[in-house]
Amino acid sequence: MTGPASAVDLIRRKRDGGALTADEINWLIAAYMRKRGAIPDEQMTAFLMAVVWRGMAEEETVALTLAMARSGKQLNLRERFPLVADKHSTGGVGDKMTLVVAPVVAACGLPVAKMAGRGLGHTGGTIDKLESIPGMRTDFTADDFTSLVERHGLALAAQSSELAPADGKLYALRDLTGTVESIPLIAASIMSKKLAVGPTDLLLDVKVGRGAFMKTEADARTLAALMVRIGRAAGIRTTATLTAMDQPLGTTVGNALEVQEAIFTLRPTKRLANNPKFWRSDLARLCLHETALLLRSSGLVETLEQGEERAREAIRSGAALAKLDEVIVAQGGYSAIIHEPYHIVAAPVGGALHTQRDGWIAGVAADEVGAIAMALGAGRARKGDPVAPDVGLRIYAKIGANFEKGQLMAAIFAHGEPDLKMAQERLLAAITWSDTPVERPPLILGEVE
């Protein structure tokens, strides 16, 4: 016996559908994290696969998340700041929301302390996107991260390995052993890092659809509700929203391309800002919605309508763009790109894709678009692999849009002709058409309490 029970006993209990106590879960994680582990990888794997099989009760998931959060440094920012927010998206194709929402929220007077990942998949994570800005630094010590928040009300940093190291160790194991696909484990992984930062307010954007990890609204809702309960159990005002991820978000997929698009969204000309069409774009709508949720959560506004108006004003006035400028400068980046987004390098081989028929766009398969971006080199399959900042796609085709034959539908940025040809062919096949009008599908599927 090396703890409240032996590891095998705990594995067997979970395997047989039983539950572990918080003490047992604490012991399991602490023992796994010891240098000369009382619990080797194979026992942890057995436990993880048993969790994939049997699931976890809410109290078990809360205990696991807290144990993982406690495995390293805890910033507890909410003890230093009266208000400090964080947001997290479960990820989708073309999801550059952090780059848009964080400056807007900060410009509205709610400080944002965001640690983001590099991520695996079709493009890099928020950090890879930020690093396509020349000179931009994202690796900070916990103290420097806190100082950035203090001085600028905004920090956009890479996830610190000092925070929730149990998550890093467990995630690497899960990736190797086919134990990623478990809602409690996904919730604990995401939330352990959030709890270690410890904001006052947290917004979770849970994506649903073929381009997201959660394919069904039911699964997404379950994950969202679980994360909300974990956050609240840890004393963080936590809100979640479900949003659609069947077609790519916005019009770009690719690291630098997405930074460009984020900047364009933050700097509409006066004429554009007065055009209702600008505010109806998915990027703008989601930005207003997420900002409003965070402002209401923090108590800075009372209603979502007030929150959206504050967000709109922060964009119109240039305050949000100025905030992004400020944080780029503070983090060592080349801020001229704010005013000249085309300074961001694009891949040398570009090609256009024109419509080959008249009609309405019925579908733009987000998962396939992600796979194309990945094939162009925008993403990474393995931790530590480099990502190409300059490749990707700009897709003007959105579901419900009407085109005539021969119109520009997409542009592709690649490193060579064969890649370009591959991307053109695959993208053509990923877009489906209708002869009759198609409704624009809902973007925001609902909040989760």
Next chain:
Amino acid sequence: MTGPASAVDLIRRKRDGGALTADEINWLIAAYMRKRGAIPDEQMTAFLMAVVWRGMAEEETVALTLAMARSGKQLNLRERFPLVADKHSTGGVGDKMTLVVAPVVAACGLPVAKMAGRGLGHTGGTIDKLESIPGMRTDFTADDFTSLVERHGLALAAQSSELAPADGKLYALRDLTGTVESIPLIAASIMSKKLAVGPTDLLLDVKVGRGAFMKTEADARTLAALMVRIGRAAGIRTTATLTAMDQPLGTTVGNALEVQEAIFTLRPTKRLANNPKFWRSDLARLCLHETALLLRSSGLVETLEQGEERAREAIRSGAALAKLDEVIVAQGGYSAIIHEPYHIVAAPVGGALHTQRDGWIAGVAADEVGAIAMALGAGRARKGDPVAPDVGLRIYAKIGANFEKGQLMAAIFAHGEPDLKMAQERLLAAITWSDTPVERPPLILGEVE
């Protein structure tokens, strides 16, 4: 990619309820057995837990068993001998059947090549029991094992680590990771070792009940049927019988005590051999049954009745005892114990247990009796632990027996007074009574085709 598919792909497929091909299973086992394994323990654990969860199709289990059998040396005894038999019991409390059946079968003219384990649990395995005979050797090379069979028609050896090493490696991992409880994995583990020996005929005794690994007849029947199909798929004439394990088998539990009892069963006096009661004891009945099944399987007899008669004759004539004598001598043991079984040492502290009431025995909880033997020191919890040969219990109380108050019901052999007292108290609680007559429960539950 390191094979037909990556290990994670195979794990995920099994996790999601899919099946692996024989090639994929071969690759998995071969890669796991490589020195610098392409497959680390944590990936194999994930696969094993997924198998506990999802099960395996019969073809998968056959492929796994064959892959494990091929992981080391293969004796293929059936290429050297026209007839050569093996038997295996899934194990129970007081199960000393190999010590009785193997000499009887060999004395009937069917050579027996038996490799046995040391086992975990309430007492040691057959090998530990044999080693309570002074001087008895059980570790032989594959060649010496084959020579023993050739010269004596009988060898009782410890499982060779040269045979089916994948089973040893996998079993150690399963023990550590809570992945023992899976019928396909149990079947593959048992049968891989049998296939590596490669007899012409194989008898499987699958125990059912509270003292056995299989608690229900349905599970035992599933396991038995699966093992029969694996054996036959490998070209071995395989038969299985289900037998009861709710009360201990015979009247002794403990290593040396069980050897004594086996010898007593093989050397009835003329008067005893003429007493039908002797042949009605569970040990004698099961011996005749198992011998008959093997003799019929091999074609040496046509019916079970003929087989039982041959077995009875081998015991009556002393031929079976002479065969045991011969093999003890051949393996270096002190054969005088054949004629003076009480030479086998008994533990220094002995104590009797008398009935405290009149009535019929309704139950003798085999699992609890096993736990008492274990607590006395007869068994091992971990591989490599020593077992005490001299401790154990002799229990005269059998279900259905009628006792008056004050009769001798059991004797306990322990290493000290506290152990003795513990065993007396626990044994008293393990035996339940009835005021009305109780039927003797069935011993042989049926053959499995």
